[in-house]
Amino acid sequence: MxxxxxxxxxxxxxxxxxxxxxxxxxxxxxxxxxxxxxxxxxxxxxxxxxxxxxxxxxxxxxxxxxxxxxxxxxxxxxxDRVPTSLRERLAMVLLEESAKDRHVSDARQE
Structure with missing residues (x-):
């Protein structure tokens, strides 16, 4: 049973x-x-x-x-536990890429 x-x-x-x-x-x-x-x-x-x-x-x-x-x-x-140092590096890369995208977008509008 x-x-x-x-x-x-x-x-x-x-x-x-x-x-x-x-x-x-x-x-x-x-x-x-x-x-x-x-x-x-x-x-x-x-x-x-x-x-x-x-x-x-x-x-x-x-x-x-x-x-x-x-x-x-x-x-x-x-x-999976992502190490803090890796998360910080990824956040930095994403911020840099976002800034580059904004810069390219601003340059096209000029």
Whole structure:
């Protein structure tokens, strides 16, 4: 039995894994749409259909929860911290380029 804590509208509900596994046509379709679901790229109709499937299919819910958690871990770990010295140099270059652009624009207007 799976207790969902992260799935859509599943908080605290116990969901039995689907004994048919993710090999059913419905499960294959649901799994193929998980990334679109997580990215918010599904139409309302498809999102509701997938959510209804996840409400009743423990196997697909487990896959959803894994992918959702994996994305959160990747997003957290993929954040790069730009050193202060590099940020300052970039800001300086941008200011210089902006000043050059203004100078060229002013020269054209004369």
């Amino acid at each position: 799976v207790t969902s804590e992260t799935g859509p509208e599943h908080k605290g509900h116990e969901i039995e894994p689907d004994p048919r596994g993710p090999s059913t046509p419905e499960c294959r379709e649901a799994i193929s749409q998980l990334y679109f679901f997580l990215d918010g790229e599904l139409t309302d109709e498809r999102r509701h259909k997938l959510q209804a499937h996840l409400d009743h299919c423990g196997s697909c819910l487990e896959a959803f929860e894994f992918e959702a958690e994996l994305r959160m871990v990747i997003a957290e770990r993929a954040r």
